[in-house]
Amino acid sequence: MCSGFAFFISLTHYYGFDLAEQIFSSVTTNEEIGNQIENPFSNGANDLPIDEICNTLVKNIEDIIKSESATISASV
Secondary structure (H helix, E strand, C coil): CHHHHHHHHHHHCCHHHHHHHHHHHHHHHHHHHHHHCCCCCCCCCCCCCHHHHHHHHHHHHHHHHHHHHHHHHHHC
16 A cells, blocks of 8 residues: 555655545545435434425325315215
8 A cells, every 4th residue: 555655656746645635535525425324314404304204295195185085075
């Protein structure tokens, strides 16, 4: 690992440190993003509001059922 890094620096001179910093920063940022989205259904501040979504679905399905039963009873 160290010999590879030394070879990389010898090829790119001092720009290699900047490039290595950018690569390290990208990798750690991707790792942190992965940790944040690993469990999207818990109760954290940046998680999906799954309870609200489920409640909305239940309400919409109940409205559809009421609408269908009203249409059926009106046509009979």
